[in-house]
Amino acid sequence: MTRIPFTALPAVAFGALAAIAPQTFAHACQGHDTPGACHYAQQAATGIGVAMLAIGVIALFARPAMRAGLNAAAAVIALLLIAVPTVLIGVCPGAMMHCRMVMLPTLIVVGALAAICCLIAAWADLRADRADRARTALAAA
Amino acid sequence: MPHITLARLPLENLRRRPLRTAMLIVVVTMLTVAVYGGALLAANLGDGIDSMSERMGADLMVTPQNTGTQAEALLTGSSSGTFYFTNDIAALVSKADGVARATAQTYIASLSADCCDGKVQIIGFDPSTDFVIEPWIVSQYDGALATGEAIAGSGINVSADGTIRLYGHEFPVVAQLAATGTGLDNAVFVDSSTVPQVIGYSAEVGHAAIPAAYADKAVSAVLVKVADGYDAHKVADNIAAASGLDGLGYVYPGGLTATTRAGLDTIVSYAAAFLAVFWTMGLIVLVAVFTSATNERKREFAAYRIMGATRGTLVSLVVRESAAIGLAGGLAGVTLASLAILPFSTLIASRLQLPYLQTGALRVAAMMLLALAFAVATGVLACLASAVRLSAPETYLTLREGE
Numbered sequence: 001m002t003r004i005p006f007t008a009l010p011a012v013a014f015g016a017l018a019a020i021a022p023q024t025f026a027h028a029c030q031g032h033d034t035p036g037a038c039h040y041a042q043q044a045a046t047g048i049g050v051a052m053l054a055i056g057v058i059a060l061f062a063r064p065a066m067r068a069g070l071n072a073a074a075a076v077i078a079l080l081l082i083a084v085p086t087v088l089i090g091v092c093p094g095a096m097m098h099c100r101m102v103m104l105p106t107l108i109v110v111g112a113l114a115a116i117c118c119l120i121a122a123w124a125d126l127r128a129d130r131a132d133r134a135r136t137a138l139a140a141a
Numbered sequence: 142m143p144h145i146t147l148a149r150l151p152l153e154n155l156r157r158r159p160l161r162t163a164m165l166i167v168v169v170t171m172l173t174v175a176v177y178g179g180a181l182l183a184a185n186l187g188d189g190i191d192s193m194s195e196r197m198g199a200d201l202m203v204t205p206q207n208t209g210t211q212a213e214a215l216l217t218g219s220s221s222g223t224f225y226f227t228n229d230i231a232a233l234v235s236k237a238d239g240v241a242r243a244t245a246q247t248y249i250a251s252l253s254a255d256c257c258d259g260k261v262q263i264i265g266f267d268p269s270t271d272f273v274i275e276p277w278i279v280s281q282y283d284g285a286l287a288t289g290e291a292i293a294g295s296g297i298n299v300s301a302d303g304t305i306r307l308y309g310h311e312f313p314v315v316a317q318l319a320a321t322g323t324g325l326d327n328a329v330f331v332d333s334s335t336v337p338q339v340i341g342y343s344a345e346v347g348h349a350a351i352p353a354a355y356a357d358k359a360v361s362a363v364l365v366k367v368a369d370g371y372d373a374h375k376v377a378d379n380i381a382a383a384s385g386l387d388g389l390g391y392v393y394p395g396g397l398t399a400t401t402r403a404g405l406d407t408i409v410s411y412a413a414a415f416l417a418v419f420w421t422m423g424l425i426v427l428v429a430v431f432t433s434a435t436n437e438r439k440r441e442f443a444a445y446r447i448m449g450a451t452r453g454t455l456v457s458l459v460v461r462e463s464a465a466i467g468l469a470g471g472l473a474g475v476t477l478a479s480l481a482i483l484p485f486s487t488l489i490a491s492r493l494q495l496p497y498l499q500t501g502a503l504r505v506a507a508m509m510l511l512a513l514a515f516a517v518a519t520g521v522l523a524c525l526a527s528a529v530r531l532s533a534p535e536t537y538l539t540l541r542e543g544e
Contacts, residue, residue: 094298095487096327105484112480 004060007067007121007128011056011074014114018049018081018107026106029092029099038099041089045107048081052114064132068125071118078114081107147454151461158434162466165430169470169516170477172423177512178478179416183409184504185486189322189496190402196321197394198273199364200373203234203380206388212362213392215324221250221262223350225359233384234363239371240380244270247336248361249343249350251307251329261297262328263307265336273364274330282316289313289338292330295320296487305329308342308350322490322498362392405495420519427523431463435527442531456528460521467520471513479509 022028022045028038052074059070085091085107091099145153155162197216204212208224215222231245247265266274268286278292286292291312293299304311307329320326331339337357343350351359367376377391435442442455450458482489483505490497 092298093300095296096491097298101488101491102485105488108484109480116476 005062005064005067007064007071007125008056008059008062010114010117010121011052011059011071013056014078014110014117015049015051015053015056015074018110018114019046019053020049021106021110022046022049022103026103027098028103029097036092036099037089038085038091038097038103041085041091041099041107042103044084044089045081045103048077048084052077052081064125064129068122068129071122071125075115075118075122078111078118080111081114082111151458151465154458154462155465161430161434165427165466166470166473168423168426169467169520170474172420172519173471173474173512173516174478174481175416175419176515177475177508178482179412180508180512181478181482181500181505182489183412184500184508185322185482185489185497186405186409186493186495188498188500189490190398190405192321192498193323193401193496194398196273196277196323196325197398198276198366199394200367201365201376201380202392202394203230203363203365203377204361204390204392206390209390209392212390213397215248215262216392216394216397221248221260221324221327223248223250223361225351225355225361227355227359229358230360230384231363233386234365234380237376237380237383239368239376240365241368242270242272242366244272244364245333245360246273246362246364247333247359249336249339251350252348261294261305261307262324263339264325264328264330265333265339266330267333272366278316278318278330281318284315286315286330286332288332288334290315290331290335293317294326294328294330296326297329307339308348309346310338310342320498322496401496424519424523427463427519428526431459431524431527435459435524435530452532455531459524459528459531463520463524464517465520467517468513470520471516474516475509475512478512479505 022042028042029036055070055074055077059067059074062070080088085099085104091097091104094100193216202212202216205224205226208222211222211224225247231243234240235243244267246267249263249265251261251263264274268275278286282292289312291305291314293305293314293316295318297305297314297317299305299314299317300311303314305314306312312329312331312335314329318325336359340349340351340353340356340359344353365373365376365380367373373393373395377389381387381389445455445458483499486497486499
């Protein structure tokens with residue numbers, strides 16, 4: 001029976017959430033005459049989410065060592081998800097604007113949780129890889 | 142085989158039973174989320190009410206007929222509105238017995254349309270008579286507010302060039318105030334001499350806030366400070382008699398604050414009772430798991446004793462295992478609750494429709510530490526029964542039963 005590599009799931013789950021949230025409940029402000037910063041932050045966040053989701057799906061079929069690397073990459077991308085609405089692009093300045101009230105905190109929370117979970121998953125993958133190597137060495141001896 | 146020291150033994154034991162450890166951590170995490178999250182929300186609501194009390198400088202608010210509810214909603218920040226008298230109400234109110242000070246204010250709600258940066262409450266006040274807004278503004282802006290200038294609440298979207306667009310006109314914003322957790326955060330304050338300008342601009346964009354005929358004399362409310370020894374309700378009767386107007390609306394800001402605080406206290410007490418029950422249930426689950434696990438580990442503890450471990454060593458081992466679970470669950474709980482509450486404070490405030498002010502960083506840090514201590518204490522408390530059994534003199538014989 002094939003075991004599901006649980007360490008790939010954080011990237012899949014948070015990647016899907018980061019891709020879907022900005023296009024649904026955590027959307028940018030609506031009704032601007034011209035697209036504002038929050039619109040571009042929304043589009044960038046969706047792209048980053050899709051990339052993280054793709055990394056997670058690839059990790060489902062990878063060996064532990066490679067999965068550790070993919071999870072580390074997903075953690076870095078999660079930090080990028082936080083940087084997009086805070087530093088790189090930004091959102092509208094008004095405290096009561098939907099993008100600042102909902103989209104910004106949602107992306108920060110998803111990014112922070114994704115970074116923490118992916119780093120823990122990478123650490124677990126490295127341990128699994130070391131155990132695999134030890135077993136292989138023992139069998140060879 | 143790695144060398145395991147006595148110091149590392151508790152963590153190695155926890156790692157050896159990953160599922161049990163994970164489930165116990167989940168229980169402590171849930172307890173911490175409930176306790177820390179509940180305490181943080183209660184603190185923020187408490188700060189919001191305190192801030193609201195500080196901002197209510199008047200004992201009585203006289204409003205037009207049937208606008209009392211609208212005025213209350215404006216004070217608590219649940220909605221904005223436009224209402225006004227068509228007579229010289231301020232002069233009539235000032236004549237009444239028991240009125241120490243009286244000042245007129247004009248409320249205009251801007252539009253959430255292309256003409257405006259957003260729907261905000263515009264408050265026109267008279268600095269020469271004001272005793273409600275001026276003392277608060279002076280603490281943050283010491284200049285005089287000129288005609289055509291505005292002071293913005295903390296939630297107002299001020300553009301990069303320091304202006305706000307209302308009814309198609311850019312008003313220069315001379316200062317932005319600190320957050321209060323009340324509706325005043327979404328208000329723009331202007332001198333009463335600016336009000337006719339605002340009304341004029343609103344007419345120009347086809348959304349006249351107040352008819353042009355009343356532009357110079359429109360007053361939404363008269364705020365009253367009652368004289369010493371007078372009751373606000375009695376003064377309200379005097380105002381009705383002096384003005385000859387029967388249908389005036391009266392709002393008592395002090396009573397409004399007290400009502401809001403009483404309602405909040407009721408909610409908090411119910412929530413505290415629920416949390417106490419929840420915590421007791423969680424503790425019972427933890428005690429059951431620890432007791433069962435200790436029972437299952439009789440052989441293991443007997444082996445430690447044979448290797449020379451004292452009863453104190455065994456108790457210390459169990460206590461450190463549970464403390465580690467408490468710490469891990471506490472860290473996870475504090476992190477999750479903080480991520481769910483702190484970044485979303487503006488959203489929570491707007492949804493609650495109650496005065497809500499994010500408490501200071503130092504207090505939040507102190508609450509985090511307390512929550513961690515609480516989680517560790519819960520873990521240790523849960524293993525006390527097992528520890529007492531292990532420390533009993535006949536423990537060795539009990540443990541031998543497992544052999």
